[in-house]
Amino acid sequence: MRAILIDDEISNLENLRTLLEKHCPKVTIMATAQSVSAAVDAIEKYLPDLVFLDIQMGEQTGFDVLKLLPRRNFEVIFVTAYDQYGIQAVKFAALDYLLKPIDIEELINAVNKAEYKLATQIQTSQLDFLLQQLKKTDTHVSTIAIQMQSETRYVTLSEIIRCEADNTYTYFFLANSEKILVSKSLKEYADLLRPNGFLRTHQSHLVNPKYVKSWLKEDGGILLLTSGEKIPVSKPNKETVKQALQRQ
Template sequence: MKTLIIDDEQSNVENLSNLIREYCPRLTLVGTANNVSQALQQIAAQQPDLLLLDIHMGKETGFDLLRLLPTKDFEVIFVTAFNEYGIDAIKFAAVDYLLKPVDIAELVLAVNKAEEKIATKQTAQQLNFLLNHLKSTGTAPAKIALPQLHEIRYVSVSDIIRCEADNSYTHFFLSSFEKILVSKSLKEYAEMLTSAGFLRTHQSHLVNKIFIKSWIKEDGGMLLLNNGDKIPVSRPNKTAVQAALNHDRPLNFTRGFNI
């Protein structure tokens, strides 16, 4: 894959270049850029398959670059600090990212995934989904991207009844009675969906608050959902769950990202 590194700090460019040469032999580094203007020129000249794209570049961002491109026929791996602007949108769009300093194993994994995604030609849809997320100032997303083996599903958050862990996988149970299996851990989705009104009731369970019907006083406490499912509440999570259920301020699901 023809690869372009875009980062405003030359030390980061050199570090990534060295890692690619040593650990990612299937990548061919065709150029680097330190700002949006240089990146636009390099993309036009080199037609890369993959961008390793920094988010924060002085007064510019990697998102600024993507907005200026009418077509996005390449894969993107963002390189970022965890608390930077846009990281939540990146997660909801299921776009890959690497944290600085870059871990070798995570780099190799992200590159392998990029190769698979290029074959499915879904990159442009994911990036447009991401950019739409970033247009909104709302705290609760309207949709979330759920990557599966051969496709990426875009699901309304308000249609998710609950999530259940299955080792390193997560099952999503939807109001349409559909069940979707995603190869990411429940912990990742718990971090993403808390702001959308989801409650972590148990190590293996995450529940959308709007589907909770009642609290059942059995086996230490369980939640009865509108679809009849009974979800356990672990002792460590009991106080937080009860406090959330007793909170009288309604959740706002209308201030989502514009899709």
Template sequence: MSITAVLIDDEQNNLDNLDRLLTQYCPEVEVIGSATNASTGRQLIATQHPELVFLDIQMPGETGLQLLQQLPSLDFQLIFVTAYDQYGIQAVKFAAVDYLLKPIDPRELQEAVHKAMLRHGERSRNAQLENLLQLLQRQPFKEEHRIALTTLKETRFLQTRQIIRCESDNNYCYFFLDNSEKILVSKPIYEFEPLLKDYGFIRCHQSHLVNLQHIRSWIREDGGYLLLNNGDTVPVSRGKKEAVLQALGF
């Protein structure tokens, strides 16, 4: 099985490097074109109809995210290739869209390509990419944003207000929802703290992240802990106590 791909990055040396890595480590990927700017990249996607697109986020003039917003359809798999601190990476993580960090690790490249080919083979709609575009278009309306949570069986899309709290389980994380459901997500809790902090969540303990909207009360006994609307109790570490009390208005 093979898959056709186009590469879009504003630096030619990055395109050359990615092409070389794909040839060496992912021979199932057939590169059918490349572009050094968003305008040419958009034309390339329209004319070549690739099954997979590798796209840089931050490009001069028009970003990769803006390129996506101008496309009439999203009938391809997508892998972002970007630097960790570039604009837009938080939105990409929030939507659980695949991305590779520069410099590219060959093993991560192989894994991303493998997942893209599986999704392509299933002929399923690119729900993560659709969610990312909705997220970008509705930036001021945070109550409508949906975070994508990847479990072992599926990717769930949840509005942040549905999440009561998160609890660490080594390299996994449990999400407790307002319908009493409990979801195990295959990422550690520290990856969700920066994604959820702007949605009213606070890290009250090394192992706990809590939605402030679901806190019923602050209990002063036993050094202090949180009582949530669903009856759960959550510890507050000594180092986080001041920040938690401040967030609660004390």
């Protein structure tokens, strides 16, 4: 894989180079860049397969690099020291990211995932989706990217009825009766979707309150959905679910 490393700090570039040379022999480093303009030039010159992109670069951001490129046909692994800025948008776009200081195992995993995507030639528009999300002035998110085995689906939050855990996998149940399986845990989606009002009713269930029809008192607490499905509410979650539904 032909790679370009982008970071405004030289020591970070050196550190990443050392880790890649030692642990990811399939990655060939074509160039490194320390500014947005140098990054754009390097990408247009070398047409890399993979770009390691620092998010915060002085006054500018790694997202600016993407905005300036007419074609974005490469895989990106974001690298960031901050757990906050832009990371939420990256998660909603189901893109890969590493937190500094870089953990070797996480690095190897991310590189393997990129290699798989390149090998299977999955064409995704996740970067376009990410830039659109970042453009929105309000923080309200209405769509989420779901990375499936061979495609990326964009689902609006209002069409998600509920999610159900199957170990480290999650099933999405959509309003058009579709059922999608994703290889991420329900916990990850709960963390992403809770700020958007989704209710964690049970260790295995996440529900969109929009589709709640009523609260049944049987078995200590059950939600009846407009789809007719009954979803259990476990005891630890009872109070929060009740309060959230009353606020609606």
